[in-house]
Structure formats: C-alpha cells, structure tokens
Amino acid sequence: GFTQVLGYNPWERKNSYLKKIATVMGQKNQLWWDLPAIDTLELNQAIYELPQNTYKENLNELTELLEVKDLLNTQVRKLSLGQRMKFELIAALIHRPQVLFLDEPTIGLDVVAQQKVRDFIQDYNKKFNATIMLTSHNMDDLIDLAKRVIVIDKGEIIFDGKLSDLVSGFAKEKTIKLYFSKDIDVKSLENIGKVKKFSFPQATITVPRESVAFAAAELLQNFPIADLTIEEENIESIIRRVFRGEKK
Numbered sequence: 001g002f003t004q005v006l007g008y009n010p011w012e013r014k015n016s017y018l019k020k021i022a023t024v025m026g027q028k029n030q031l032w033w034d035l036p037a038i039d040t041l042e043l044n045q046a047i048y049e050l051p052q053n054t055y056k057e058n059l060n061e062l063t064e065l066l067e068v069k070d071l072l073n074t075q076v077r078k079l080s081l082g083q084r085m086k087f088e089l090i091a092a093l094i095h096r097p098q099v100l101f102l103d104e105p106t107i108g109l110d111v112v113a114q115q116k117v118r119d120f121i122q123d124y125n126k127k128f129n130a131t132i133m134l135t136s137h138n139m140d141d142l143i144d145l146a147k148r149v150i151v152i153d154k155g156e157i158i159f160d161g162k163l164s165d166l167v168s169g170f171a172k173e174k175t176i177k178l179y180f181s182k183d184i185d186v187k188s189l190e191n192i193g194k195v196k197k198f199s200f201p202q203a204t205i206t207v208p209r210e211s212v213a214f215a216a217a218e219l220l221q222n223f224p225i226a227d228l229t230i231e232e233e234n235i236e237s238i239i240r241r242v243f244r245g246e247k248k
Helices: 037-047 052-065 081-093 111-128 139-145 163-170 209-222 235-243
Strands: 021-025 099-103 131-135 148-153 156-162 173-180 194-199 202-208 225-232
Touching: 021 081, 037 052, 037 081, 052 081, 052 111, 081 111, 111 131, 111 139, 131 139, 139 235, 148 163, 148 235, 156 163, 156 235, 163 235, 173 209, 202 209, 209 225
Parallel strands: 021 099, 099 131
Antiparallel strands: 148 156, 173 202, 173 225, 194 202
C-alpha cells in the first residue's frame, strides 16, 4: 500500500516531515529522569531548531494551559505521574506539530488527571487544528475525544466511522433509570422492558432502541415517576459486540 502524511512519505523520515509530527506514549518517557523538566524542553528546542522567541511563546502557553509553570525546575523523578504526563505532552508539542500520535495518554492516571489531559488535548486540537491519532483502551478517551473511530481486530479494520454511528449501529437497547415516588409492583415493569435492577425507590430497565420513546411515555403516564433518565448502552459493551462480529 501507500501512505502519505502532509504530502510526505513517512518512511523516508525527512527532517522537514519529522518536525511536523509528534508522538506521546503513556508507557514510554522522553523526559530525563534525574533532570528538571526544563532541561528536556530546552533539548527539544535545539533538536527542532526553534527560535528563542518561538520557544518561549510556546512554552508559556503550554505550561499555562496545563498549569505546571511552577514545576519547570523540579526534578522529573519528584513529579507525580499526572505531572510527568503533562510535561511529556509539552515536550511533544513544544514545536507545535500538525500531526500528533497519542498512545494510551491517560494510562495509569487518576480520574482527575485523566480529565485534565483529555481537556488539554481537545483545546490543542481546536486551537491549532491539529490532526490527532489516538489509540486507547480507556473508553472515556474515546467518548470525550474521538470524532472518527477505527476498530481494528487482528490487523483488520472492522469498523471505520463516527462514534455516533458505532453506537446507533451496534447498540440494540437503551437503558431507562427510574426513581419512584410510591411503591409499585415490579412485575408491571416487565410489560415495558427487561428489569435489570429493582430496589425501591429505584429501578433500571432496558428497552429496544426503536421503542424507547414509547416506553418512556408509558412509564410517565402509568407509574408514579419522580425521575426518569435514558442512557445509551455502555460503550465497552458496544465495542465487545463489534469484536464478536455481531450484525448491526
């Protein structure tokens, strides 16, 4: 086959091409462990031949966005995992690449750090119109960041399209979560959908996607509903269905 990125053949590894891309791997580091993060960033400035004013402008912007300016002179080994990942992103983006490859960027991070990294990636994409290739086993990364989803199984592409198309095509049911103001007979719910959980005053049922509006109307009209929410099927369940080769 043939691949072209930004008008270049990637395998030729021309310097002019390499200066336009960047890679961040959640399990591999480019930061020097025993040195302050600023030393790695200054090394990257030299590698990418960035003028001092451009480097300073990019550095100030990135450290402010990720809220780590006061940690620039801290030894990398003394940083938390989340702080190190932020500096990994800064090191990769200091030359403002047009294409960014992210491999498990949130792996090992706590939920707060994960969300901050995802928010930053979104901001960078919007601000600089960069193309971002993301590989992740974290479904929250997929939900928050992906506009186009490619599912690969044993080297073969088994889905390529919008996340919304993946959900609508493979999610056969929707979940309705209920909160009742009065006690009810749980058997009466079985006429509406599959009862997954019932513990008064709460219940969870699933219904076919195409009948969710009718089911919601029936519930509101015939049951003492205090609150009702409709949710999509868990994205992990949908992905498993795709891998099992189930039909749309």
